[in-house]
Structure formats: structure tokens, C-alpha cells
Amino acid sequence: MKPCLLLHFVLLHCLLLCCVLFSLSTYALPGNYLALTPGKADFALVGKNSQATIVVAEQDHKGLLRAVNSLQQDIAKVSGKQLNISHSAKNEPTGQVLIIGTLGNNPLLDQLAAAGKLDTSTIAGKWEAYLIQVVEQPMPGIAQALVIAGSDKRGAIYGVFDLAETLGVSPWHWWADVPVIKRDQLYIKAGTTISDAPKVKYRGIFLNDEHPALTNWVHEKFGDYNSQFYIHVFELLQRLKANFLWPAMWNNAFADDDPQNAILADEMGIVMSNSHHEPMMRADKEWNRYGEGPWEYSTNRDNIYKFWQHGAQRHKNLESIFTLGMRGQEDEPMSEGDNIELLQQIVADQRTILRETFTDRPVETVPQVWALYKEVQGFYERGMRVPDDVTLLWADDNFGNIRRLPTASERNRAGGAGVYYHFDYVGHPRSYRWINTVPLAKIWEQMNLAWQFQADRIWIVNVGDLKPMEFPIDFFLRMAWNPDAFNANNLQQFATDWATQQFGTAHAATIAELIQGYTRHNGRRKPEAVEPGTYSIFHYSEAQRISDELAQLVATSDQVQQQLAPAMQDAYIQLVAHPLKASQAVFELNRAVAINQLHGAQGRVSTNYWAQQVRFWFNRDAELTAQYHSLGNGRWNHMMSQPHIGFTYWRNPPANLMPVVSVAEPMAVADMGVAAEGSPLSWPISEYQGQQLAMEPFYPHGQQQRMIEVFNKGTVPFEFSAKASADWVTLSHSSGKIGVEQQIAVSVDWSKAQTGLNNAEVHIQGTGWGGAKIQLAAVKPATTATQGFVEADGYIAIEAASGKTVANNKQAWWQEIPGHGRTHSSMSAMTVPDYQAGPVKQAPYLEYPLFFHSTGSFTLHSIVAPTLDLVPGRGLRFAVALNNNPPQLVDTLADNSQQVWEKSVLDGVRIISSPLQVTKPGAHTLRIYLVDPALVLQKLLIDTGGLQPSYLGPQESKRLR
Numbered sequence: 006m007k008p009c010l011l012l013h014f015v016l017l018h019c020l021l022l023c024c025v026l027f028s029l030s031t032y033a034l035p036g037n038y039l040a041l042t043p044g045k046a047d048f049a050l051v052g053k054n055s056q057a058t059i060v061v062a063e064q065d066h067k068g069l070l071r072a073v074n075s076l077q078q079d080i081a082k083v084s085g086k087q088l089n090i091s092h093s094a095k096n097e098p099t100g101q102v103l104i105i106g107t108l109g110n111n112p113l114l115d116q117l118a119a120a121g122k123l124d125t126s127t128i129a130g131k132w133e134a135y136l137i138q139v140v141e142q143p144m145p146g147i148a149q150a151l152v153i154a155g156s157d158k159r160g161a162i163y164g165v166f167d168l169a170e171t172l173g174v175s176p177w178h179w180w181a182d183v184p185v186i187k188r189d190q191l192y193i194k195a196g197t198t199i200s201d202a203p204k205v206k207y208r209g210i211f212l213n214d215e216h217p218a219l220t221n222w223v224h225e226k227f228g229d230y231n232s233q234f235y236i237h238v239f240e241l242l243q244r245l246k247a248n249f250l251w252p253a254m255w256n257n258a259f260a261d262d263d264p265q266n267a268i269l270a271d272e273m274g275i276v277m278s279n280s281h282h283e284p285m286m287r288a289d290k291e292w293n294r295y296g297e298g299p300w301e302y303s304t305n306r307d308n309i310y311k312f313w314q315h316g317a318q319r320h321k322n323l324e325s326i327f328t329l330g331m332r333g334q335e336d337e338p339m340s341e342g343d344n345i346e347l348l349q350q351i352v353a354d355q356r357t358i359l360r361e362t363f364t365d366r367p368v369e370t371v372p373q374v375w376a377l378y379k380e381v382q383g384f385y386e387r388g389m390r391v392p393d394d395v396t397l398l399w400a401d402d403n404f405g406n407i408r409r410l411p412t413a414s415e416r417n418r419a420g421g422a423g424v425y426y427h428f429d430y431v432g433h434p435r436s437y438r439w440i441n442t443v444p445l446a447k448i449w450e451q452m453n454l455a456w457q458f459q460a461d462r463i464w465i466v467n468v469g470d471l472k473p474m475e476f477p478i479d480f481f482l483r484m485a486w487n488p489d490a491f492n493a494n495n496l497q498q499f500a501t502d503w504a505t506q507q508f509g510t511a512h513a514a515t516i517a518e519l520i521q522g523y524t525r526h527n528g529r530r531k532p533e534a535v536e537p538g539t540y541s542i543f544h545y546s547e548a549q550r551i552s553d554e555l556a557q558l559v560a561t562s563d564q565v566q567q568q569l570a571p572a573m574q575d576a577y578i579q580l581v582a583h584p585l586k587a588s589q590a591v592f593e594l595n596r597a598v599a600i601n602q603l604h605g606a607q608g609r610v611s612t613n614y615w616a617q618q619v620r621f622w623f624n625r626d627a628e629l630t631a632q633y634h635s636l637g638n639g640r641w642n643h644m645m646s647q648p649h650i651g652f653t654y655w656r657n658p659p660a661n662l663m664p665v666v667s668v669a670e671p672m673a674v675a676d677m678g679v680a681a682e683g684s685p686l687s688w689p690i691s692e693y694q695g696q697q698l699a700m701e702p703f704y705p706h707g708q709q710q711r712m713i714e715v716f717n718k719g720t721v722p723f724e725f726s727a728k729a730s731a732d733w734v735t736l737s738h739s740s741g742k743i744g745v746e747q748q749i750a751v752s753v754d755w756s757k758a759q760t761g762l763n764n765a766e767v768h769i770q771g772t773g774w775g776g777a778k779i780q781l782a783a784v785k786p787a788t789t790a791t792q793g794f795v796e797a798d799g800y801i802a803i804e805a806a807s808g809k810t811v812a813n814n815k816q817a818w819w820q821e822i823p824g825h826g827r828t829h830s831s832m833s834a835m836t837v838p839d840y841q842a843g844p845v846k847q848a849p850y851l852e853y854p855l856f857f858h859s860t861g862s863f864t865l866h867s868i869v870a871p872t873l874d875l876v877p878g879r880g881l882r883f884a885v886a887l888n889n890n891p892p893q894l895v896d897t898l899a900d901n902s903q904q905v906w907e908k909s910v911l912d913g914v915r916i917i918s919s920p921l922q923v924t925k926p927g928a929h930t931l932r933i934y935l936v937d938p939a940l941v942l943q944k945l946l947i948d949t950g951g952l953q954p955s956y957l958g959p960q961e962s963k964r965l966r
């Protein structure tokens with residue numbers, strides 16, 4: 006081997022063998038540098054007979070010293086050992102030391118760097134970077150050191166909490182009672198070298214809509230929104246490596262309620278701002294307290310100007326981001342209306358205030374943001390501009406769909422851009438403030454767009470009361486740290502890793518399924534917007550299927566819970582069991598109301614059972630809330646008190662309202678009624694109304710069994726008989742005794758059915774005159790299906806991901822997002838930010854093989870996510886082609902009305918209908934071409950004449966290969 010090659014070889018091996026060099030370019034929760042079985046050269050933080058000393062310089066940031074104290078307590082919780090903290094660099098103890106500091110503030114770090122023992126070049130000069138390294142023989146008398154160095158205050162703090170998390174303290178230890186992992190000894194792997202830094206500059210949350218839940222809890226536990234409360238919020242943010250907060254503002258004013266709030270935030274490295282409509286570091290409520298005259302700039306400029314001057318002065322030496330612009334009070338548009346000139350004057354005045362306050366620095370270096378929320382975005386679109394150094398904060402539509410992202414030229418602005426996102430909202434068309442309803446896949450899909458379009462200066466999310474949004478908050482903030490580390494295919498892994506961190510490995514994958522399962526359910530429709538009629542009790546067994554799905558999740562959750570250690574129970578209830586069971590309760594309550602109403606209208610004796618079911622689920626919801634509130638002797642009292650049952654418009658009802666139910670007073674007689682699946686009609690009422698009971702026709706590749714229900718309207722049992730008029734009809738039973746009700750399964754013996762249309766009748770006789778007759782039909786097509794998704798029951802239903810992806814390229818591509826959407830997954834139209842589309846025919850497309858038995862002018866219903874046309878100059882279109890016909894453009898926003906938007910955010914989808922001409926039976930190919938970015942296709946439904954109303958649409962049609 007040549008000498009240089011040999012050197013290479015040795016170096017490579019040194020790297021691989023001697024060093025544990027961690028790359029953080031892919032996503033991972035901290036933890037991989039803890040030695041679970043200690044090796045000889047590992048660093049003993051807490052050894053068998055030793056414990057390290059923490060060395061931190063006295064002159065380092067106060068916030069870092071505070072974090073080091075937290076680390077000391079964390080280590081004590083984990084290992085039972087209290088490490089000594091030494092504040093002096095001199096007279097160091099021998100043995101093991103944990104040196105913590107920020108570059109420039111800790112002489113030991115400089116010494117190590119100068120001696121070539123610590124390579125700080127990976128973090129020096131960076132924003133919030135940290136380095137964690139095991140250093141051998143750092144200095145005379147010291148065998149080994151573990152060094153946590155930060156490029157700045159927050160960098161060092163994040164390094165400290167990275168270690169805490171690695172040792173076994175979940176960021177949610179305080180906020181969700183997640184127990185620490187007990188370990189007698191704590192070793193860090195020899196050779197550990199980690200350096201990391203965030204990609205999004207400001208990463209934070211907005212505590213909002215905080216009454217009654219958070220506020221009553223805060224009042225009970227802390228008296229008010231004071232620094233005793235906020236210290237816990239700040240430390241949570243530090244542990245999640247976040248740095249930014251919009252504080253609670255409903256009847257609160259952060260800096261005014263407790264002057265220590267702002268001081269402590271600054272000390273702990275939390276950059277404060279006020280929400281999007283509270284300019285110049287002054288809370289909305291401060292105007293109520295101190296403002297003179299109306300909140301109208303055109304008539305009350307001087308008072309408002311002074312009010313803002315005070316905000317700038319107050320925060321002059323505290324790290325803050327100044328919100329510019331102005332809205333009306335309480336988040337309303339300005340009463341001055343669409344007055345761009347006035348708004349421009351307002352921003353100019355605000356800049357003047359900042360210039361006059363920050364005399365020691367150029368105003369361009371004072372962090373400022375202009376939130377383009379609701380109507381304010383319109384001002385921007387109509388030409389209003391703010392200075393280049395001001396960050397433009399684009400917003401979602403309050404329902405998690407980003408409205409706009411920066412164009413190429415906007416991406417060059419010095420102030421850059423950010424995104425304001427929602428996990429909670431109060432407003433039209435319906436508030437959602439109770440429970441976690443946003444699936445990870447949706448958050449990833451939208452925030453990935455933000456990242457791709459370089460909206461990377463600020464990511465802030467409205468988290469309502471904070472709890473119970475632990476899981477999405479964690480994801481959002483970790484994604485903000487490094488969006489590149491996340492992709493559509495590692496979201497489930499994240500959920501599993503997260504579950505591992507909170508509950509250990511044994512049940513992590515199952516717990517991840519449970520969390521993803523209930524959020525998927527809530528993502529279909531927010532619980533506040535679920536109504537008795539939402540999920541069909543008539544078609545595709547829709548309500549029943551969801552009921553089964555949720556019951557299965559709850560059963561699994563109960564099994565998991567039984568196997569978890571007692572110490573994990575409280576955390577499990579908060580993070581998994583409660584949101585799952587509470588979501589189930591709201592769903593079942595509504596399903597029971599729907600069945601109660603139907604049975605009441607049909608006069609069934611079972612009406613009362615369903616009335617009781619409604620009461621049962623209503624009570625269960627209350628019990629679940631009470632259970633949550635009783636955890637840890639009332640540790641989270643009030644936290645789940647947000648009313649969520651009984652909405653009639655956007656505002657929540659003052660308290661949960663038991664729905665109106667039908668109660669029957671059945672007679673002591675035997676009185677038969679009969680209903681057929683798929684219809685609210687029942688015999689004999691149908692007969693009085695001159696209507697026939699009938700079932701949807703059967704098809705060979707469609708639903709193979711449909712139910713007839715024979716029921717009692719009185720309390721005395723009766724016997725019935727059932728007879729079909731044709732031999733191709735099979736009945737599960739032909740007689741029986743009815744106390745309350747019974748189902749007869751109807752199916753078809755296809756070997757006996759004739760090609761074409763077969764008609765028959767089932768005759769049920771029991772009490773009453775003549776008995777009930779139900780019309781049946783079976784269609785045996787002349788064509789034999791050979792391949793593709795087969796038309797049956799009057800439709801073809803296809804999951805978007807079931808197609809073949811063709812012509813994906815580096816500019817534009819279809820990407821499956823597992824777990825996205827209401828039924829399975831989604832296909833997202835991804836593009837590079839400045840995608841220049843060529844002819845549609847050359848674009849990437851999804852191809853679906855179909856088989857039609859019939860021909861005609863059909864309707865294609867494309868179910869897409871309610872995403873928005875966030876790239877200026879582009880719409881939200883796709884194109885459809887059957888076989889080799891020219892692709893037809895479909896504009897998903899053709900109707901962009903408020904009404905359509907409201908429906909789409911409630912439904913969680915937009916359904917776009919377009920014509921599809923099928924001129925001959927047999928095999929066909931459907932193509933969906935990519936046209937605009939951010940379109941997310943979930944499902945395709947082709948109605949060939951028999952598609953029935955339902956919320957999710959039928960399950961995927963049978964596919965022949």
C-alpha cells in the first residue's frame with residue numbers, strides 16, 4: 006500500500022473504530038450517545054463508584070446556569086446521585102468533569118480549543134449551535150471530560166437539554182408526567198462528538214384561546230399568568246430546542262401581568278413577541294388597561310404612538326421580535342377599513358419608534374415581523390410593502406392550510422419569511438379548541454412546503470391550551486429544528502420513537518398506531534363539527550366501520566395500559582388513552598343520536614336503547630374529563646374543561662349539551678316493522694306513503710351481502726317468516742322470533758342468476774296485514790372483468806396511492822404521504838419552488854387501470870386535501886385523461902367562495918367533480934397529471950349511476966390483476 010493510501014486507510018479506521026461520530030442530518034431523537042452497556046473508555050457521568058463534577062463558569066449566561074441546575078436535578082432523578090457543580094475553572098477536581106459553557110464565556114473551553122483538544126469550528130459563529138464531545142486528558146489531572154459547548158447562550162442550553170433527554174428525561178416530564186428512566190450508572194460513549202444547529206431561526210408556540218381550560222388551571226395552580234407559570238413553559242421550549250413564544254392574551258398581558266415574565270424569558274433565552282395583531286410588544290389587553298381613547302390610528306395617533314413607545318422601551322434590552330402593522334382590537338380588521346396608506350403610515354411610525362429607541366444599532370437589526378394574517382395578506386397583495394429587513398409571516402387559513410409562500414424575489418428579502426400555523430382555532434366556520442385533531446402527515450406536508458419555499462425565519466404554531474397538543478407540538482418544533490430530517494416515510498417512525506421516549510420500547514409501535522389512529526380519525530372531521538348525520542348509517546357500513554375501528558383502538562389501548570408500569574399510567578392517560586377515548590365518545594354519541602332518530606321515526610322499540618346509548622356516551626365523556634382532572638390529585642384540574650359537545654355555530658356552547666333524543670312509549674303488543682339496508686324507509690310506513698322498500702342492486706364485484714331488518718314496535722315478541730321469489734336470492738334465515746330486532750342477510754347465488762338484470766322480491770310475514778315486500782335486483786354483466794378496478798354497485802372507488810406513478814422527475818413528482826387524508830394515504834404534487842410546467846402531457850402522472858361494464862357520461866369525483874394555491878401565479882389544478890385522450894384541466898379552486906372554503910375545512914377535503922365519458926365497456930386507463938404544486942389527491946370516485954351519499958365515500962373497489 007502506498008504511504009498516502011495507508012494513511013487514508015488508518016484515518017478511516019480511526020474514524021470508524023475509535024470515534025462514535027454522530028451525524029444529525031437525518032432525523033433522530035436524542036439518545037444515541039448514551040452507553041447502555043458501558044465500555045472501558047466511556048465517560049462515566051455517574052459511574053459505579055464515581056460521579057463527575059459539573060464545571061460551569063460563573064460569568065456565563067444566567068440562563069445557562071439555570072439550565073445546568075435543571076440538568077443536575079434531572080441527573081439526580083435518573084440516577085439518584087447529585088453531581089457537584091463547580092463554578093470556578095481553577096482548582097478543578099481530578100477525575101471526570103462535565104464542562105459546560107458558551108464559547109467566549111468559559112476559559113476552559115478556550116483552553117481546550119487552543120490545545121487542539123476541542124474542535125469548536127463546527128459551531129463557532131453559528132446561531133444556537135452546540136457541541137457535545139468526550140475529550141480525553143483535557144487538562145493535567147483530569148482523565149476525561151464531557152464537554153457541552155454552545156456557540157451562544159441558547160446553543161449551550163440546547164446542548165444541556167440534549168444531554169438530559171439522552172439520559173432519560175423526556176421534555177414532557179413536567180408537562181405530561183412522563184417518568185424519568187431510572188439508571189444507576191450513566192456513561193457517555195467514548196469518542197462521542199455531536200454538533201448541531203437549527204435550520205429555522207425562530208421556532209415557537211402561541212398559547213391562545215386559553216379560557217376556560219388553561220386559565221382556570223393556571224389560576225388554581227399559580228394564581229395568574231405569572232413567572233411561576235411561565236418558567237414551566239420556557240423550560241419546555243428549551244427542552245424542545247425552541248426559542249420563541251407568543252404568550253396567552255385572552256385576558257392577559259404577559260409583560261404587564263408580572264414584570265418578571267419578560268425578564269425571565271430573556272434570561273432563559275426565550276425570544277418574546279406578542280401575537281400577530283398585537284404590535285410593538287404591547288398586549289391587546291394593555292390597551293384596555295392603559296390606552297386612552299379609541300384604538301383607531303386615524304383619530305388617536307398620539308396616544309397609540311405613546312403606547313407603542315412604551316413597548317419598545319420596555320423591551321429595549323430584552324430579546325424580542327417586534328410585530329408591526331395594526332389590526333382592530335380583539336383580532337378584528339381595522340375599523341378604518343382597507344386603508345393601505347394609513348397602514349403604511351403606521352409602519353413608518355413604528356419604525357421611527359424603534360429607530361429612536363435602539364439608538365445603539367441600526368433599526369434593520371432589530372427583529373421585526375409583519376404578520377400577513379387574514380385581511381392583512383390582502384394589503385400585501387394589493388401592493389403594500391414593509392422594509393426589506395422585516396420578516397413576512399405568512400399564515401394558514403386557521404385550519405392548517407398555508408395560504409401563500411414566498412416567491413423567488415421575496416425569497417431574497419433580508420427579513421425572509423415565516424409561517425403562522427394552527428393546531429387550535431376560535432372562529433368560523435367552527436372553533437376547534439378541545440383535543441388534538443391534526444395528523445402528523447398533514448403538518449409535515451404543509452410545513453415541508455414552507456421549508457422548500459424558504460419560509461424559514463419563524464415557525465410559530467397556535468397550540469391553544471398547550472395540553473393536549475403535546476405530540477404535534479413536539480413534532481412541529483423538532484421539524485423546525487431540522488426540516489430536512491423529516492420525510493413522508495419517516496413520520497410513523499417518529500411516532501414510534503416518540504412513544505419509545507415516553508413509554509419505553511415494549512409497546513412503542515402499538516402506541517404510535519394508537520396516536521396516529523385517533524388523530525387520523527379527528528383529522529377526518531374535528532369532533533366539534535361531527536354531527537349525527539356526518540357518517541352514514543345507511544351506506545357502506547360507514548358509521549359502523551368507524552365505530553369498529555375506534556373500538557379496536559380502544560381495546561388495544563386498554564391492553565397496552567394494563568401492561569404499563571404504574572408510574573406510566575398518568576402520562577399514558579394524558580398522551581394516549583384520554584384523547585383516544587374522548588374522541589371515540591364524541592363519535593359514538595353522534596352515531597347513537599343518528600340511530601335513535603331513525604329508530605324513533607320508524608317506531609322501533611329499540612329507540613329507547615339508542616337514547617340510553619346517547620346518554621351513556623355523554624356521561625362517558627364527562628367521566629373521561631373527570632378522570633383526567635383527577636390525575637395526580639388534580640394536577641391537571643380544568644385542563645380538559647373546554648366544552649365540545651353541542652355546537653350550533655362557530656362558538657362553543659357554554660357547557661357540553663346533551664343532545665335531544667327520541668324516547669318511545671311502546672305498546673304491549675307485537676307489531677312488526679321491516680327496513681332494508683341503504684334506506685330510512687320502513688314498512689308499513691312506506692306502504693302508507695306509497696313507497697316500495699328496495700335494496701341497491703347486487704353486482705358480482707360489489708357488496709355481496711345486504712341486510713333486511715325485522716323489528717318490533719311493541720313489547721310482545723312475534724314470529725316471522727321470510728321468503729324470496731327467486732332461487733338466485735339467498736337468505737341467511739327464513740324464520741325467527743323477534744323480541745327487539747333481527748337482521749336477515751341477503752346475498753346472491755351468481756351461478757343461478759342470468760346475464761343482465763335479475764329482479765326478485767323478499768316477502769316478510771309477521772304481524773300486520775300482508776307483510777313487507779322488499780325489491781331486489783342483481784346485475785350480471787355480459788362483459789367479464791379481466792383487470793383493473795372493476796365497476797360495481799354503480800361506482801369505481803380508488804385510493805390515490807393505488808395508481809402507478811409515471812414520469813416523476815427532479816422538477817416535479819408525485820409523492821405518496823402515508824397516513825395523510827381521511828382513508829388511506831395521499832399523493833402529493835411536489836415541485837421545486839419555481840417549477841416551470843411544460844405541456845401537461847409531459848408532466849408526471851398517476852395511472853389507474855379501470856374496468857367498466859357500463860358506458861355513459863359519468864362523473865369523476867376527485868377528493869383532494871383542502872390545501873391552497875400558495876404559489877402566486879399558479880392555481881391548484883390537475884388534469885384528467887381517460888386512455889389516450891388529451892388531458893382535461895381541472896381547477897380545484899374554480900369555486901373559491903367563502904361557502905366552499907368553509908365546507909372544505911370542515912370536511913377536511915374538497916371534492917371536485919368533472920365529467921368522464923366512457924364510450925365502450927371494458928378496460929380503460931385513467932391518468933391524473935400533475936399541474937400545480939401543493940395539490941394533494943386522496944381518493945377518486947367514479948359515479949356510474951349508483952354512488953350513494955356518505956362522508957368518506959365507499960371503500961376501494963375490487964381490483965383484478
Ligand code: REL
Nearest residue numbers: 213214280335336430431467
Ligand atoms: O387564531 C388566531 O390567530 C386568532 O384567532 C387569535 O390570535 C385571536 O387573537 C384571538 O385569540 C383573540 O383575539
